Amino acid sequence: MAGSGTVIVVGAGPTGLALAAELALAGAQVRVLDRRAGLRADSRAICLHARSMEMLDLRGQAGAFTASGLPVPSFPLGLKGAAINFGRLDSDFPYLLDIPQSQIENLLLDRATSLGATLRWSCEVTGIEQDGHEVRVQLASGDTERADYLVGCDGLRSFVRQAAGLPFPGAPNPGSVLLADLHLDGLPMTDAYGDLSDRGMLLVFPFRDGSCRTVLYDYARAGVAASEPVTLDEVRTSLVRVTGQDFGPRDMTWSGRYRSESRQVPQYRAGGSCWPATRRTPTPRPGRRA
Secondary structure: OOOOOEEEEEOOOHHHHHHHHHHHHOOOEEEEEOOOOOOOOOOOOOEEOHHHHHHHHHOOOHHHHHHHOEEEOEEEOOOOOOEEEHHHOOOOOOOEEEOOHHHHHHHHHHHHHHOOOEEEOOOOEEEEEEOOOOEEEEEOOOOEEEEOEEEEOOOOOOHHHHHOOOOOOEEEOOOOEEEEEEEEOOOOOOOOEEEEEOOEEEEEEEOOOOOEEEEEEEHHHOOOOOOOOOOHHHHHHHHHHHHOOOOOEEEEEEEEEEOOEEEOOOOOOOOOOOOOOOOOOOOOOOOOOO
């Protein structure tokens, strides 16, 4: 694909934006479509691991992410001095980088657009057609976008994946996990923190502004539907139940629940030489393998 071809990427999350930058760097004409009205303000995912940092470093981008995040080399977990120590990694980035997804997306968008990729917000994909020449993407606005290739980076319930007829076998792991971005007066926001008991697990990841991401797996609340809102009182109650301590939670700015998914598509392409769109296959020349 290097040096030619048009590609539509559906989804302007970290995966879609990182891919858009790589494709643009290779010379493709890239358009990213996202149904959101603009960049997110909430944090959602909140860390980059060593391998991600190594990949960013290959493109000279690691420094920008490190400057925006908070490196965490280790954190305690449970009794008897148990800890997760990222310093044991054979890497130039032996830590977990605490950085909100909103900041990750901003940095990746700057990179992609500087390389020539374009992004259209408020573009909900409602239909996909493909043949041997192109892929056509219908939008809720009534517009049609055309390209040589289409890539779906639109998440767990990917419209692109479903439209391409690709199955997504697997199941969610049992139990919902509580997430909350807030302040904890009872913990210093200089290092990550963890605790593990027979009642659940707590992980705390600090941000540069003094707030933190709190991850609570409270066994007593594991059956709660992922759609149920999280309240500050619930966070406080679960903290006490899991750890025996209150930690003074306050000023919650974002919260949610999720059920970790264990799923995998059996293939990443549908219809030809790329996923999920095809492009015209050139006629083989004599003496050359197609």
